[in-house]
Amino acid sequence: MGPKYSSSRENYLKAIFHLQEIHGTVTTNDVASEMQTRPASVTDMLKKLKAQKLLLYEKYKGFKLNTEGRKVALQIIRKHRLWEFFLVEKLRFGWDEVHEIAEELEHISSKKLIDRLDEFLGYPKTDPHGDPIPDSQGRWTLTRQVDLLNLPINQIAEVSGIGDQSAEILELLNHKHIALGTRLEVKKKFAFDNSIELKIKNQSPVTISEHVAKNVFVKYDE
Amino acid sequence: MGPKYSSSRENYLKAIFHLQEIHGTVTTNDVASEMQTRPASVTDMLKKLKAQKLLLYEKYKGFKLNTEGRKVALQIIRKHRLWEFFLVEKLRFGWDEVHEIAEELEHISSKKLIDRLDEFLGYPKTDPHGDPIPDSQGRWTLTRQVDLLNLPINQIAEVSGIGDQSAEILELLNHKHIALGTRLEVKKKFAFDNSIELKIKNQSPVTISEHVAKNVFVKYDE
DNA sequence: AATAAAATTTAGACAAATCTAAAAAATAAA
DNA sequence: TTTATTTTTTAGATTTGTCTAAATTTTATT
DSSP states (O other), X not given: OOOOOOHHHHHHHXXXXXXXXXXXSOOHHHHHHXXXXXXXXXXXXXXXXXXXXXXXXXXXXXXXEOHHHHHHHHHHHHHHHHHHHHHHHTXXXXXXXXXXHHHHHTTOOOHHHHHHHHHHTTOOSBOTTSOBOOOTTOOOOOEEEEEGGXXXXXXXXXXXXXXXXXXXXXXXXXXXXXXXXXXXXXXXXETTTTEEEEEETTSOOEEEOHHHHTTEEEEEEO | OOOOOOHHHHXXXXXXXXXXXXXXXXXXXXXXXHTTSOHXXXXXXXXXXXXXXXXEEETTTEEEEOHHHHHHHHHHHHHHHHHXXXXXXXXXXXXXXXXXXXXXXXXXXXXXXHHHHHHHXXXXXXXXXXXXXXXXXXXXXXXXXXXXXXXOBTOOEEEEEESOOOHHHHHHHHHTTOOTTOEEEEEEEOTTTOOEEEEETTSOOEEEOHHHHTTEEEEOOO
C-alpha cells in the first residue's frame, strides 16, 4: 500500500485539484479562501507537499499538482463520492446533508475498504450531486448525471434514468416523446414555478413541471 | 451535539475503559503498554482528560473514568463495533481483518450517521467477535460471559466472544473449528499446564492451551 | 519608469501530542 | 525501618499544522 498522508495534506491536494479543474491555474489566495485558512499557512503546506513530491512549486512563481499529487487527489475524491453515495442510497440521508460527513469519511485509509464499498454499491458512476466517481485506477468517466432541473441551459444531454417509476409519470413522458436515450436540451427555465422548456431534435418545444423535471435524469459529457 | 474530542483522547478513554473492565483498576503503565506509548505520554494525557472533566485523577494516587468519560468511551465502542459488523456483514470482510479499519472509522463524529448505520444493520446486539454493542444511550445488554478456564466440566456452552483479537489467535481458533456460536463442552482440565480438552459435537476432541482458553468466552444456561 | 497595491513568503510564536532523561513518590525487600 | 526497586511525574525537546505581523516579490497604476 502507498504512503499515508495526513488529513490536512489530503485536503490541500483535493482543494488544489478542484481549483485546477475550474480555473486552470491556482493561486495561494485561492487555496486559502477555499480552505478557510490563511495564505501563510498555504505557503507552509506548499513547501511540505513539494518536499513530498506531490506538487511542482517555485516560490512566487506558482504551483500545480504533479502526477502523484493528482493521483492522490483523485483517490480522495473517489472516497468522498462513494461515501456520499452510500449515505444517500443506503442510509437514507438527504443529498444536502452528506457533504460534511463525507469530508471525514474520505480520510479513512484502507484501499480494500473503499473497493469493497464500491462493489457493495454496484460501482456507481456518479455521486448524489451528479459528479463523476473516479474508478480505483483514478480514471474519470467524463459523464455527469443530473436531474433536468440541474441541467445547464443549452447543454445537450441524454435521458439516462427516471426517478419515480409510476405509471402516471411514464405516461406523461411517453406522450411528450421522452424516453431512455432521448437526446434533449433545456431551452428555458422559468423561475416562477421552476417549470422547464425542453427541445428535442426535430420536434417542437415542450414544457414540463418542476415535479417531472426532478424525476428525469440525464447524462452529458463535460 | 456534544463536544468533539480528538482521536487520541478518544483512544485513551477507550483503552482506560477496557482496562477498567478487565482489571478493575488501571495504572499508568497498563495504559502505556495497551496503547504502545510511553508512561510519560500517558501522564500528559491524564492531565488533559482531567482538565476536560472526563477522568478522576490525583497524581501518584491513580485514576478512573468519571460518568462523562465512561459515556464517551461507550460511544466509541458502539461505533467501533457497529462498523465491524458492517464490514463483515455488508462488505464481506473476514472477522479477523476488520479491527484496524474500525479503529479509524470509530472516530467519525456524526451521531446521526451512527444511528442510521445501526438502523441499516438491523440493530445488531453483538459485533462479529461476540462483544455486545452498546445502544445509542450507551446501555449494554449484560450478557454474562465466562472464559473457557472457568467453564464447568461437561457443561455445554456456546462461544460468545474472543478476548484477544489478534490475527494469530483467530487463525488458531479457525483451524480448530472454534467460531462464534460454536457449541462445545470441556471434557478435561489438566492441572499441569492448565490446558483443556474440548469436545465439539460430531468432532474428535481438541486440546487448547491456557493462553487460548483465557481468551475464549462462552455463555451457557445454568 | 516610478510608485502604489496586491499577493506571497518569511520569521517567530503557539497548541497538541509525543518523546527522552532525570527527578520524585510509592512500593517492595533486606 | 532503611535501602533498593519500580512506578509515576516533571522538565525540556520535537513534529505537525496553524497563526500574526512584517518583509519581500510581483502586478497594476499613475
